[in-house]
Amino acid sequence: MEICKLTACQTAEMIRKRELGVEEVTKAYLDRVEKLDTSLDSFVTVCNEEAMDSARRVQKRIDSGEAVSKAAGLPIALKDNICTMGVKTTCASRMLGDFNPPYDATVSKKLKAADTVLLGKLNMDEFAMGGSTESSYFKITKNPWDLERVPGGSSGGSAAAVAADFTTFALGSDTGGSIRQPSSFCGVVGLKPTYGAVSRYGLVAFASSLDQIGPITKDVADCALAMNLITGHDCMDSTSADIKYPDYLEFLKNDIKGMKIGIPKEYLGQGLNSEVKEAILNSLKQLEGMGAVCEEVSLPLTEYAIPAYYLISSAEASSNLARYDGVKYGYRAEKYTDLLDMYKQTRDEGFGDEVKRRIILGTYALSSGYYDAYYKKALQVRTLIQNDFNKVFKDYDLIVGPTAPTTAYKIGEKSKDPIQMYLGDIFTVSANIAGLPGISLPCAKDSKNLPIGIQFIGKAFDEGSLIRAAYTFEQNTKLDMEPAGLSTLI
Amino acid sequence: MEITIETIEHVASLARLSLKEDEKIRLTSDLKNIISYVEKLNELDTSNIKPMEHVIPMKNVLREDIVNASYDRNEILKNAHESGEGGFKVPKVVE
Amino acid sequence: MDYEVVIGLEVHAELATRSKIYCSCTTEFGGEPNTHCCPICTGMPGVLPVLNKKVVEYAVKAGLATNCNIASFSKQDRKNYFYPDLPKAFQTSQYDLPLCFGGAIEIDVNGVKKSIGLTRIHIEEDAGKLIHDAWADGTLVDYNRCGVPLIEIVSEPDLRSADEVKAYFEKLKSILEYIEVSDCKMQEGSLRADVNLSVRKRGQREFGTRTEMKNLNSIKAIVRAVEAETKRQIEELEYGGTIIQETRRWDDNKGESYAMRSKEEAHDYRYFPEPDLLPIVVGEEWLSQIKAEIPELPDQRKSRYVEKFELPEYDAAVLTSSKIIADYFEAAAAVNSNVKAISNWIMGDLMRAINEKEIEFSNIPVAPEDLAGLIGLIDKGTITGKAAKKVFDIMFETGKKPMDVVKEEGLEAVNDEAAILLAVKEAISNNPKSVEDYKAGKKQAIGFLVGQIMKATKGKAQPQTVNELLVKELEK
Helix, strand or coil, X not given: CXXXXXXXXXXXXXXXXXXXXXXXXXXXXXXXXXXXXXXXXXXXXXXXXXXXXHHHHHHHHHHCCCCCCCCCCCEEEEECCECECCECCCCCCHHHCCCCCCCCCHHHHHHHXXXXXXEEEECCCHHHCCCCXXXXXXXXXXXXXXXXXXXXXXXXXXXXXHHCCCCCEEXXXXXXXXXHHHHHHHCCEEXXXXXXXXXXXXXXXXXXXXXXXXXXXXXXXHHHHHHHHHECCCCCCCCCCCCCCCCHHHHCCCCCCCCEEEEEHHHHCCCCCHHHHHHHHHHHHHHHHCCCEEEXXXXXXXXXXXXXXXXHHHHHHHHHHHHCCCCCCCCCCCCCCCHHHHHHHHHHHHCCHXXXXXXXXXXXXXXXXXXXXXXXXXXXXXXXXXXXXXXXXXXXXXXXXXXXXXXXXXXXXXXXXHHXXXXXXXXXXXXXXXXXXXXXXXXXXXXXXXXXXXXXXXXXXXXXXHHHHHHHHHHHCCCCCXXXXXXXXX | CCCCHHHHHHHHHHCCCCCCHHHHHHHHHHHHHHHHHHHHHHXXXXXXXXXXXXXXXXXXXXXXXXXCCCCCHHHHHCCCCCEECCEEEEECCCC | CXXXXXXXXXXXXXXXXXXXXXXXXXXXXCCCCCCCCXXXXXXXXXXXXXXXXXXXXXXXXXXXXXXXXXXXXXXXXXXXCCCCCCCCCEEEECXXXXXXXXXXXXXXXCCEEEEEEEEEEEEEECCCEEEXXXXXXXXXXXXXXXXCEEEEEEECXXXXXXXXXXXXXXXXXXXXXXXXXXXXXHHHCCEEXXXXXXXXXXXXXXXXXXXXXXXXXXXXXXXXXXXXXXXXXXXXXXXXXXXXXXXXXXXXXXXXXXECHHHCCCCCCCCEECCCCCCECCCHHHHHHHHHCCCCCHHHHHHHHHHHCCCCHHHHHHHHCCHHHHHHHHHHHCCCCCHHHHHHHHHHHXXXXXXXXXXXXXXXXXXXXXXXXXXXXXXXXXXXXXXXXXXXXXXXXXXXXXXXXXXXXXXXXXXXXXXXXXXXXXXXXXXXXXXHHHHCCCCCHHHHHXXXXXXXXXXXXXXXXXXXXXXXXXXX
């Protein structure tokens, strides 16, 4: 038995039954990371000693009967924009290269309280801005299916690490598709929860009204397990929803009979790679075969979601990233003449190109005379897009479509053209705009043996239906999901 | 309005970014392209549409006026590039 | 040329909450630098704000007490600018939907009443402090004040003179003190004003170009700054110059203002709705709860003093101008019904002593009951009015009880008719000229004789007895 090939649920169960020791599991993962991540570059920080220490502590708690969480002993890893007390949190930026937060994000706290073991922090696009993890200041993460290709982004490190069995599961963050798209590229399961379902406290803000933390897992059952650990009301986050959160494991039912699924015609139109389209159409047939009622619907404003998204997210980012000025933490330029120059040099040297591009766009969109034309307009379009979804959700339980228009592309292929890169978010941004939950899971592989993701979008706070549909789909479509690129290394 | 290199310089100055000449040129063309792309939104009539500031309809999220212990000062200062005498140090500020 | 000055005030008051506006750090004044801080108020990556409920309630209270409308829907916005005292590089404030709007307060300058409009009151967070001399090569930043809640009270440009500005500011301060939403300690920066000022030729309709003066943290400074800036602008115009719209910093030591370098760059605050904070909706029920907590305000109290205590308008206005003074007065009035005497003493000797000793009214060493007691001693004839002044000074010096001072100093009034008669007779025989004058009809000559008698009895003779006996003797 290969420990790292087990799912999180399987591992946790074996740990509970004392068939596996926490140290043994942790060691297996750390060894695998050490051996293989030199080729994949998915981790920014690996916590070798701390992980073994906490593994010992957790094992003790399990032995004494104190650890009761269903995830006790699971080695996990976090995207490097989720604050971890005492462990560097860099956002893959030179700006925060040495930042060591004196506090934990709420999700970090919850995962600690659930007796999981932190293996380390995962690579990403700088400040989560990008769709390929190429904009990391530190390294370019490779796709485990093909090392010449990107893992997607911005949670590319998280998706690659899960696909490569470097961790039982990982957390990512999703502002416009940053969990779902890399999950699709790497052939794993990624869920972006409803805005407000997971606390954002301690998630380094990119676009506050869109950001949401979510799990990236090996399968749908692990996704439900992870959701149980991270959702919940948090009084440290004003936008956290104070509602009763269900036990997501209860939705792991192989049954979608009668479930009404809408397929937006806009999601199968222009710009969609033909192999991806074919795979999705085939999946729809499979869903019907499982008893779902699939019908074509329309989300006419789909093409407006990207421009609205880029205006809103960049405007918020320009403000959120203003605090990086070399005073309180982070990088400060070596040479400067005075305070103003210190600010300008620090920010010019500390941020990468994509971040600066967004800051410029966002500052411009908020600046005097342009606010109404750009930012306010985008917020109005946001209202219209949400109305679109509300209409469809009156008659349908779920919306289904592709996660991304293509499969993983070559490193360097799109990084020169911002708009081409932005268009990769076409099927994911709408869910962020409307605050809705979305899950991506593998549905097929293309002719290059690269995974294709299918996306389910649900009603607000109805992650349960997403999990149920995804689980049913997964159980009835057995795919061989062994990343090919990685096997060449072993 | 047309986006020129001066536009970029003004915006960069608001955002406290000291851009190199080649960056300015690149960003001018990037911003031009992005802005002409986002102007697609003008195809939509939004005259009576309320801008959505928050995606979930919540209000009055408030905390009680209770004091908790502050952080140890060393924890607050430890990530600063330059600190001392209990504070963050910055180049001389002229008011 | 005759000019008219047009002034609007932006008053910032720190709210007297225990914890900061968005985190649970203390708002206590002072403390070693950066010891009242946490990741939230120092703007560390990933932290989020949660609004203090008391901040809303205090701001609404201030709005109600200044006749504002209270917004049923209000939101918070980010005001973006870079400055080392602002750790997030934006100040969370309110832009287009403030909590309170459209109020007014009445001022009285030399008996002329005028209503000054309030544009709005909004909530926001205070910034940190820059310490310029702690470190030779640069500036030290202290974030202790960062996140202390503020209300900004913006007036209409309704003020026309330094006197009006003073009256307005004092009235506002008094209201805030009455409703106890701010301690209004100007020396600690919890109350401060920015002055927007322009001049125009009298009769001209449009406003002149205005300047904004910042950093005014005493009433004296506000008045001086208004006077100096008015003069500066008029002189500038008289010599053919123009006024530049700019932010100026008042230097109270030099008595002049100068344009601020750091604010030279064109302002573009790029306000936008704060996505991390949700709307504030003050519904009927909440509003009436807050309303119920509003105590009697200065104007109401003033009317009560006129009606109930039958005090002159002037006395009532002075006494109620500050809550502490009014409370002091009422504590004294509860013990002694001679309210006019209490009022006279407070407005006279008490105020004089406070000014001389430069102490805060809240630190007066004479308890109100003791002032009432002192007045009681005069009323009963135990001491003379003259001796009372001496007793008061000692009480103010030492905090002792009036009767103790009287005994220690031997200041009891002499009311022994025989002794006083002796002094009366002596005065008559020693001052024949005055006696003659009196008999010739110059009744005021009696004053001189009384003075002589009081002198002879070391001020302790009961003036009433002296008068009676003297008149009796003279009429003989």
